[in-house]
Every structure is written in structure tokens, then in C-alpha cells.
Amino acid sequence: xxxxxxxxxxxxxxxxxxxxxxxxxxxxxxxxxxxxxxxxxxxxxxxxxxxxxxxxxxxxxxxxxxxxxxxxxxxxxxxxxxxxxxxxxxxxxxxxxxxxxxxxxxxxxxxxxxxxxxxxxxxxxxxxxxxxxxxxxxxxxxxxxxxxxxxxxxxxxxxxxxxxxxxxxxxxxxxxxxxxxxxxxxxxxxxxxxxxxxxxxxxxxxxxxxxxxxxxxxxxxxxxxxxxxxxxxxxxxxxxxxxxxxxxxxxxxxxxxxxxxxxxxxxxxxxxxxxxxxxxxxxxxxxxxxxxxxxxxxxxxxxxxxxxxxxxxxxxxxxxxxxxxxxxxxxx
Amino acid sequence: xxxxxxxxxxxxxxxxxxxxxxxxxxxxxxxxxxxxxxxxxxxxxxxxxxxxxxxxxxxxxxxxxxxxxxxxxxxxxxxxxxxxxxxxxxxxxxxxxxxxxxxxxxxxxxxxxxxxxxxxxxxxxxxxxxxxxxxxxxxxxxxxxxxxxxxxxxxxxxxxxxxxxxxxxxxxxxxxxxxxxxxxxxxxxxxxxxxxxxxxxxxxxxxxxxxxxxxxxxxxxxxxxxxxxxxxxxxxxxxxxxxxxxxxxxxxxxxxxxxxxxxxxxxxxxxxxxxxxxxxxxxxxxxxxxxxxxxxxxxxxxxxxxxxxxxx
Numbered sequence: 001x002x003x004x005x006x007x008x009x010x011x012x013x014x015x016x017x018x019x020x021x022x023x024x025x026x027x028x029x030x031x032x033x034x035x036x037x038x039x040x041x042x043x044x045x046x047x048x049x050x051x052x053x054x055x056x057x058x059x060x061x062x063x064x065x066x067x068x069x070x071x072x073x074x075x076x077x078x079x080x081x082x083x084x085x086x087x088x089x090x091x092x093x094x095x096x097x098x099x100x101x102x103x104x105x106x107x108x109x110x111x112x113x114x115x116x117x118x119x120x121x122x123x124x125x126x127x128x129x130x131x132x133x134x135x136x137x138x139x140x141x142x143x144x145x146x147x148x149x150x151x152x153x154x155x156x157x158x159x160x161x162x163x164x165x166x167x168x169x170x171x172x173x174x175x176x177x178x179x180x181x182x183x184x185x186x187x188x189x190x191x192x193x194x195x196x197x198x199x200x201x202x203x204x205x206x207x208x209x210x211x212x213x214x215x216x217x218x219x220x221x222x223x224x225x226x227x228x229x230x231x232x233x234x235x236x237x238x239x240x241x242x243x244x245x246x247x248x249x250x251x252x253x254x255x256x257x258x259x260x261x262x263x264x265x266x267x268x269x270x271x272x273x274x275x276x277x278x279x280x281x282x283x284x285x286x287x288x289x290x291x292x293x294x295x296x297x298x299x300x301x302x303x304x305x306x307x308x309x310x311x312x313x314x315x316x317x318x319x320x321x322x323x324x325x326x327x328x329x330x331x332x
Numbered sequence: 333x334x335x336x337x338x339x340x341x342x343x344x345x346x347x348x349x350x351x352x353x354x355x356x357x358x359x360x361x362x363x364x365x366x367x368x369x370x371x372x373x374x375x376x377x378x379x380x381x382x383x384x385x386x387x388x389x390x391x392x393x394x395x396x397x398x399x400x401x402x403x404x405x406x407x408x409x410x411x412x413x414x415x416x417x418x419x420x421x422x423x424x425x426x427x428x429x430x431x432x433x434x435x436x437x438x439x440x441x442x443x444x445x446x447x448x449x450x451x452x453x454x455x456x457x458x459x460x461x462x463x464x465x466x467x468x469x470x471x472x473x474x475x476x477x478x479x480x481x482x483x484x485x486x487x488x489x490x491x492x493x494x495x496x497x498x499x500x501x502x503x504x505x506x507x508x509x510x511x512x513x514x515x516x517x518x519x520x521x522x523x524x525x526x527x528x529x530x531x532x533x534x535x536x537x538x539x540x541x542x543x544x545x546x547x548x549x550x551x552x553x554x555x556x557x558x559x560x561x562x563x564x565x566x567x568x569x570x571x572x573x574x575x576x577x578x579x580x581x582x583x584x585x586x587x588x589x590x591x592x593x594x595x596x597x598x599x600x601x602x603x604x605x606x607x608x609x610x611x612x613x614x615x616x617x618x619x620x621x622x623x624x625x626x627x628x629x630x631x632x633x634x635x636x637x638x639x640x641x642x643x644x
Contacts, residue, residue: 007442011427014434149425152384153439153484154414160383331385 001163001170004154008141008171017140018175021133025179026186028129033190040111045104116201118210119286120191121184125214126284128247130183134176134218135225135242141175142168142226143235151332161332165230165323172226176218180211202287209305210287216312217283220276221246223319230327251277273298276315279308334396335360335492335524336381341390343376343548351376351548354390358492358526358541363518365539365556366528367634373548374528375422378494381526382419394492414443415488421496424481428470432461432480435469436487443488451487458513459483474501482510486517493517493525499534507531511538532630544637551637561589563633566601567609570622574598577616584612597622 012018038044114120124130145151151164191198200207228241244250255272262269272278273296282289282304295307336358343351351373358364368374379385381392394417427435433452440448456462459479464472472480478501485493495514499507515538517523529535535542542559544551554562571577574596581600582590588609589602600609606625613620628636 003444004442007438010434010441011430011438014430016429144427148427149423150427150438152379152382152419152421152425154442160414329386331379 001167004164004167005171008167009174012137012141012175015141017137018178021137021179022182025129025133025182029124029183029186029190032124033187033194033196036111036191036196037194040108042104042108045107112196114191114196114198116286116288117188117198117207118202119288120196120198121187121210121214122284122286124183124187125217126281128280130176130179130214130218131221131246131248131280132242133179134172134222135246136239137175137179138172138222138225139229139235139238139242141171142229143233143238146229146233146332147235161328162324164332165328168226169223169320169323172222173215173219176222177215180215180218184211206287206290209290210283213279213290213305213308213312214283216309216316217276217280220312220315220319223316223323227319227322227327230323230330248277248280251275251280270296273307274311274314276312279311282308334358335362335394336526337391337393337396338377338381339391339393341377341380341392342388343373343380343385344388349388349548351380351387353549354545355550356543357553358524360524361518361522361540362524362526363514363538363540364524364526365535365542366526366545367532367535367542367638368528368545369638372545372638374545375496376548377545378419378421378496378526378528382417382421382494384419384421415445416491417494418485418488418490418492419494419496420481420485420498421494423500424477424484426469426472426477426480426484429468431466431468432456432472432476432483433465435480436483439484439487445488455483455486458486460509475503475506478502479506479510489521491522491524493523493527495525495527495529497529498527499529499531507534514538532634536630544634546638558589559630559633561602562591562599563628563630564601566599566626566628567604567606568593568622568624568626569598569600569609569613569620570596571598571613571616571618571620573618577613577618580616581609581612584615585609599626 154160154164188198202210224245225238225242229235229238232238254275255277258268258271278295282295290303290305290308292304293301294304295302296311297307298304334357336356338354338356341351341354341356342349354373354377356377366374366378376385380387381394427438430438433456436452436455437448440452445451453462453465456465459482461476461479461483464476469477469480478498482495482498485495493514498510498514502510511534514525514527518525518538527535527539540556541553542556543553569577569581574592578590578592578598581588581598585600585604585608587602588600588604591599591601593599610623613623
């Protein structure tokens with residue numbers, strides 16, 4: 001099995017797909033940091049307010065930022081004037097005057113501060129970027145074994161097939177780990193260079209716990225894609241699954257449907273908490289969401305992190321069982 | 333001693349048996365010519381031997397003459413199978429976006445070859461592709477791809493080679509050089525081979541044994557000498573009482589080889605004298621319906637064998 005892993009890592013490294021995806025991920029991080037850097041500049045905020053000729057109420061509505069997503073304070077208004085806000089949230093009146101960049105410096109400062117490292121990372125986790133990249137590479141690489149029939153160059157008995165599938169599951173986990181490392185490193189570097197601050201408020205333990213659960217989530221979605229390859233033997237089907245499922249698009253639809261049916265069958269309302277997407281959504285909110293009760297067992301006072309760990313471990317176990325019990329019987 | 337023993341092998345796809353009650357024995361050191369029509373089941377049998385396809389029934393034993401280790405279905409430890417058995421079945425299985433050298437390295441690492449880079453260079457030289465080692469597999473010609481496929485099969489210095497139509501896509505010079513290479517591997521290194529091919533002329537020049545498959549079942553296995561004997565000069569005899577005629581001839585001329593065709597004609601071949609056969613037939617007192625000398629070529633011989641099951 002280790003020989004097979006060495007061979008697959010060689011193929012990945014010598015191929016193009018891994019490096020293209022890595023470059024895409026790094027570029028996304030750099031682009032995101034650059035864009036957020038630009039839109040958080042006081043000049044841009046003032047320009048936006050002036051261009052829109054906004055009243056104070058409109059400024060309040062347009063530029064209100066939730067504390068939980070970006071850590072920004074709310075911009076308030078008084079007597080129709082456009083205002084800026086100091087860091088403690090009190091208003092600084094600029095009666096009758098058009099907003100200037102100085103009015104928004106405090107807002108800028110808040111926009112450029114994340115509550116923690118995982119709050120920064122989590123904003124990209126929630127969008128599914130890590131999951132999609134992991135699943136796409138999984139689809140392309142695993143499908144190539146059957147598309148090219150390269151697997152026939154490795155005569156193997158029945159035990160060999162078990163080793164084959166175990167090795168592939170391990171490979172997907174390593175790919176997920178690679179992309180998680182790339183995402184974390186490039187995200188931190190890009191946003192640090194752009195002048196954003198993200199203190200380690202969750203502590204090393206919180207950060208490691210978040211990273212572990214994120215790795216498990218990416219691996220779980222990767223294994224789902226692997227199962228799609230092995231069941232369908234189709235690269236197209238696996239790519240479609242990677243884009244639809246790993247982007248959490250399908251999960252959003254399913255959750256909505258379950259919400260409707262839960263009015264008639266109440267227990268269906270609890271199902272979404274047992275989907276891997278619920279763990280992803282929690283991880284998107286950063287390490288803070290892991291400490292508080294929540295998730296599948298939140299009703300019992302279990303922390304969100306423990307709930308996420310249980311749900312992801314369950315999905316990993318199901319994928320591994322299906323791969324080794326059912327897929328192993330099929331001819332390569 | 334047999335290197336490959338196949339007993340009662342069967343494979344079913346969607347209720348249809350493409351291989352059924354198939355038996356085969358390949359001795360160590362054989363170059364086994366595996367002959368059959370398109371769709372007869374040759375590739376399926378070879379895939380089952382190397383473990384790519386699971387049989388529906390029956391048993392495959394590899395290296396049965398050695399102390400069996402590992403699984404019951406094969407006589408070799410699973411982790412050795414990749415090295416001791418080399419296979420080129422149907423078209424070469426190449427990774428198109430990697431170079432020829434990288435394709436070999438991928439397999440070399442997978443089967444745990446020590447000094448993988450040196451071995452890859454060596455095998456590329458062996459098949460005459462050392463000049464193209466950096467070329468992407470998708471850019472190779474058909475013949476070059478075939479040679480790269482063979483290189484993949486030879487990578488682990490296998491004891492057994494399973495080659496399905498290895499001469500496909502090769503020009504005459506390439507065919508000859510491949511044949512010589514296979515013969516050299518067999519004679520110098522003792523590699524046992526199962527070669528399926530429609531190019532009977534090439535098989536004739538190297539095979540030591542033959543197996544003929546039709547409709548998924550082994551029709552006949554024989555040595556190259558037997559094939560030569562039956563393909564050479566022969567007499568076709570038909571009488572009114574074939575059974576009695578056969579018994580009489582076997583007693584009168586025991587050195588000859590006899591075979592009964594589906595139409596009850598007796599084929600006399602091997603060590604015989606035409607006049608002696610005629611005299612023996614005359615002594616039986618039977619009515620002779622046919623007495624004709626024949627000479628068959630390999631192609632005619634095998635086609636008759638392959639189609640013989642239909643008539644039966």
C-alpha cells in the first residue's frame with residue numbers, strides 16, 4: 001500500500017492538475033485580500049457614500065456590518081447628516097457635509113480587523129472553496145485510473161484491491177491536508193501583507209481543533225467524490241458531484257426541502273444537523289462556534305465542535321465502509 | 333511443472349457466460365500461443381489470470397509449482413503479483429499527460445522496484461524507446477505506445493508475461509525485433525509467456541505450445557510439434573464404417589497419428605506411408621468414400637479448430 005501511495009504522489013507531483021489548483025487557490029486568496037483591502041479603504045467608503053448621495057438612513061442600511069461576520073461596528077445617523085463612527089460605536093457628526101475619508105477611518109479599522117485567525121479562514125471555508133478544490137482533484141486523479149486503464153498495469157488479487165481502495169482514501173486525505181495548508185498559509189500571508197489583523201484569539205488549541213475539523217470536512221467531501229468515481233467510473237459524473245455537492249449548493253437545496261417537509265414530519269427538521277454541510281457552516285463561523293453548544297447534539301448541551309466531530313467521523317466511516325465493502329467487489 | 337493452472341474458469345456478464353468451464357495449463361518456460369476468434373474470450377481469460385477481473389467460477393493458480401503463499405486463488409503472495417506477472421492486455425494502459433519515463437516510474441514505484449530510475453532507463457533501452465523517454469505518452473505513435481506498454485509489462489522482471497496482441501501497430505521490423513526479444517527473454521531468462529495473437533506466422537516462429545479457445549471454452553491444447561505434425565502432410569479418409577476403419581488402421585499403423593473430424597472422416601498424419609495406409613484400408617474390405625492427400629497451413633488449421641465447436 002505504501003508503494004502505491006508513493007506512486008500516486010509521484011503522479012500528482014509530476015502532473016499539472018495539483019499545481020494548477022494550488023495556483024488557483026493562492027490566486028483566490030491574494031485576490032480576495034486585494035479586493036477587501038480596496039473596499040475597506042476610507043476613500044472608497046467615502047466615494048461610495050458620495051456617489052450614492054445617500055441619506056444617513058441609507059448609509060445605515062447600506063453600510064451596516066454584522067459584528068459576527070467581519071467585526072465591523074454599525075454606522076448610525078442623526079438628523080439626516082452623514083456620519084462616521086468611532087471604534088466604540090459613538091457617532092461623529094459631520095453635519096450637512098459630504099462624507100470624507102477621515103469620517104470612515106474608524107470604519108476602515110474595524111473592517112480590517114478579524115476577531116480571530118479562524119474567523120478569517122472560516123470566511124473561505126463557508127464558501128466551499130477548499131471542499132471544491134479537494135473534490136475536483138480527487139475526481140480528476142481517481143477517474144484517470146479507469147479512463148486510462150493504468151490500474152491494469154498493477155496485477156493484484158483480492159487483497160490487493162483492498163489495499164488499492166485504502167490507499168486511495170488515504171491519498172484523498174493527504175490532498176485535503178495539502179490544500180488546507182495552502183489555503184491557510186496563502187490566506188494568512190495575503191491578508192497580512194494587505195494590512196489586515198487577525199489575532200490568535202482562539203488560542204493554539206482552538207486553532208488546531210478548527211484545522212483538524214476542517215481537514216476532516218474536506219476529506220469527507222473528497223471521499224464522497226471518490227465514491228462517485230468508483231460507483232460510476234465516470235470522470236464527468238465525479239466532476240459534477242464535486243461542483244454541486246462540495247460547493248454546498250445541493251446541501252442548501254436539501255435543507256430547504258427538509259424544512260418544508262418538517263412541517264408534516266417534524267423529525268426531518270433535525271436531519272440537516274447530521275449532514276456534513278452543517279459542520280461546514282459551523283466551521284465557517286470560526287473557532288468560537290465550536291465552543292458553544294450546537295450542532296447535531298446541541299440540544300443535549302454538547303459543544304458545536306464535538307457535534308461536528310461526531311457528524312464528520314460518521315460520514316467518513318460510511319464512505320470508507322461503502323468503498324471497502326461494495327466497491328472492492330467490482331472488477332478493476 | 334505448471335506456472336499457470338486454470339480449472340473450470342467461468343465469467344458471466346449480465347447473465348451471459350463469456351468464458352465457461354475453461355481449463356488451461358502453462359508449464360514453466362513455455363511460450364504459449366493463445367489462439368481464438370475475436371470475442372472468443374482470450375482477453376477475458378488473461379484478465380482473470382492477472383487478477384484484474386474476478387472469475388464467476390473456477391480457480392486460477394499462479395506459480396502452483398512453488399510453495400503456495402498468500403491467497404487461495406493464486407499461488408503467489410499478493411504483494412509479489414505486480415512484480416512476478418507482467419501484462420499487456422488489449423491496448424497499452426498509459427497515462428497520456430506523463431512522459432514515457434514517468435509512466436514507467438509510476439509503475440516502478442507502485443510495485444516497489446529498488447533503483448527504479450535505473451530500471452526504467454534499462455527497460456526503455458530494451459524496447460528501443462530510450463530516445464523518446466521525455467516525450468509525453470499522448471504524443472507517441474501507435475507502435476511506440478505498444479512498445480511502452482510492453483516496457484510496463486517487463487518492468488518488474490516478471491516470471492510470467494501475459495501479452496494480448498503484442499504485435500498490434502508494429503511494422504515488420506518492429507514485429508521481428510519484438511519476436512526476437514520475447515524469444516530471448518524466454519531462452520535466456522526463462523520467462524514464461526502467454527501470447528495471444530492473430531499473427532499466426534509470428535506465433536509459429538516462437539510458440540512451444542498452443543491453446544485454442546472458442547466460445548469461451550478451451551477447444552484443445554497441444555505442443556508445437558503436434559501442430560506441425562497435424563499441419564503437415566496428411567491423408568483424409570472416409571469409409572462406410574469409420575469406427576472399424578480407425579481401429580484397423582491404429583493396429584496396422586500404430587506410428588501414425590489419427591484424428592476424427594466431425595464428419596467422421598479420419599485424418600492420418602505424422603509418421604505414415606500413403607501406400608501402407610491404402611493397403612491397410614484395402615485389407616479392411618470396406619467401401620472407401622474418400623482417400624485424399626492434404627496439406628494445411630497454420631491459418632487453415634487453427635480456423636478449423638476454432639470453428640470445430642460450431643459443427644459439433
